[in-house]
Amino acid sequence: MYQFDLSIESRIIVGISAMVLLFTGFLISFITSQRKKIQHHKELELLHEQQQQLLVEQNNQLEQRVKDRTAELRQQKEALQVSLADLKTTQMQLIQKEKLASLGELTAGIAHEIQNPLNFVKNFSEISVELIEELKQEVREGNDVNTLELAETLSQNLEKIGSHSNRASRIVKGMLEHSRLSSGERRPTDLNALLDEYMRLAYHGLRAKDKEFNCELVTSLDPQLVKLTIIPQDIGRVLLNLLNNAFYAVREKKKYANSTYKPTVTASTNQIGNKVEIRILDNGIGIPDSIKAKIFQPFFTTKPTGEGTGLGLSLSYDIITKSHNGGLEMETKAGEFTGFVITLPIS
Template sequence: MQQLFNYHSKIIKFRLRIYKIRKTSYMSFEPFLAVFVITQFRKNLKNDGLLDKWNQYLNIGYFIAIGIFIIDVSFSAHKAATILSHLYFLGLTIAPYYIDDLKSGKQLAFALIPFAIVGLISDVIEKWFPNFYDDHENTIQSLVVFSLIWAFSLWMINRKQAKALENERRQRFAEQEQNRMMAAMKVNLESEVKQRTAELTKQTEELQQALAELKSTQAQLIQSEKMASLGELTAGIAHEIQNPLNFVNNFSEVSIELLEELKDEVLDKLPDDVKEEAGDIISDITQNLSKINQHGKRADAIVKGMLQHSRTTTGKKEPTDINALADEYLRLSYHGLRAKDKSFNAGMKTSFDPELGKIEAIPQDLGRVLLNLFNNSFYAVTEKKKLLGEGYEPTVTVNTKRVVSASGADLVQIMVEDNGTGIPQKVLDKIYQPFFTTKPTGQGTGLGLSMSYDIITKGHGGDLKVETAEGEFARFIITLPVGNLQSA
């Protein structure tokens, strides 16, 4: 019992000491608490980026706290200053609950509101209800002490939490900074990878282009060697065959003439009983000699075609005006066919690019290609004219223009189109084979398109394509590399 009494006495003494402190220095303490609260508000507003908006009001709050302190110290208005101080401090503590910009100070306000309320109530009771205050002084003092302990405890807890949050914020900021640096490094790395990839792609394309040019040059050299060897071979064959063919053709023609003379001058002098039989024999011999002459000329044309085929890449390249060359051989083909057949007639349309200029080419070889294509087109429209009659208008169209390939290379394109019989789909894959022809026997050697294909692809490094619809049209497209293009 004695120990319990002593403990109770110590608590009473402690409360009295707190009360004395409050009585003597509470007013000098509460304005400092107001300054502390305003300072915390300033820190929070600065972190939220709102300090410029509230800086003037915070400075006014400092002046008010200092003014209350000066009034308390300098004038004999202790109780009025005490009430004013309580109201001001209470207003500061409840401000975060009504002003959104100060909501980050709610935790501090929650810790100090009990102290502000208890202090205000204590002074009001002491001033206006002194008897009640004297009867419950110990209880009121205990509430003041507990409100201080509450404020200090919550302040310590909030401070600890604030430090933890600050550490977390710094850690998160460090992680964000690290992520930003990693993202920047990733962007730089991706940029370097793209740059290296582009360089490697460019080098690969250059190597592929160089390899393609090398293969093209190699193919042209091989073709030149093959054609040179074939030229020597065909020259020997022509020398050995041409003379016998000439004798066959010439003597068959002479024999036909002699038989005609025999028929006109000698046959009438024969007796009637042998005259008819002799005439039949002369007619049979004449017919046989005509066949011999016809097939002899056919063999002569084949030999000449072989000679032309073997000379496709033996010429020398020189600046060539494609427009002039195409126009010249178009008219040469037309007038040549007109000279053989007076009934031949066809329309011609041309569209030449005036900016085409000259390219490095072998004009004689390109001329043979164009002449062959023109002859084929005129033949196709003539055959269709025979089928359709007067309602059909045979037309051969020639166009030239510059184009750009998918790889960006400049090319020259020559298009020869006709509205003739077209090419059957079943033979389309065979038209470039030597000795293949769709013309009747005696009207084509089958070497024209084969020779043309070799001249374009192997002799000039170009391309020869065909587009056709049977019975409607045929379109041959020659594509040549520009090379050293000269302006028109």
């Protein structure tokens, strides 16, 4: 009986020990698991903090880069504004240089043109002085018929003096208008008179530099042409530039052409519907196909260095197309001819 009881007790102790061991193992496992979770949680928190710190640093770096780039762009903008201002100043200086260059070409022609009316004024003044002396004599002698005839002749002479004085005044006025910057003032203008004026001035200007140069001038001006409301000094610059180019082209061709070549520059006006067409044609050297597309580009020129700024045709194109809503086209064949066609709307 005692052995049996001992056996049962042993079994109970063993069972309890096993349960204790099992619980202990479970508890150890649970604690270990919780520690791992706590450790994992701490690691996640640390990782989160590191990520937050990294984001803050990256955000600060990005903000600094934005600030630096903004400052850089501001500096570039300021530099660009300065460059644009310098470019505009340079452009105005070049435009003025082109105008002064064309004015220089006009000077000789103006001197020739203004000398003619001045000669008439001088001659008629001298004749009038003699007529006055004759008139005094006839009055003293009481010859009424002769007195009236002399008075009529004197009156005619004074009219001619006035006419030629006005002619000289118009030439000087045109020169002054050409030399100064355009005022932008538009006024009704006789294009026939303007074209004829600049054609003779351009021709005599070239003749003053080259006494041996001769060219046939042909004009075909529409007598029914209406007056156009334009900026006359600007259109005058265009005409002068195109005519100078025409005379230059025929003079260059004359250097190598045979004796039968006859330099000719033709200028014409024509009213077509609601537009006026001006044509300037020369039988000079022409323009090769390879450079036709460049002819209206700023600073492009076929003339030797020092003989052209390369701005003439570019400025002419802008004056016609932008300032006057017209058109400027070129027709040419290398070695044979060049023609420019200006179209201006009738407002």
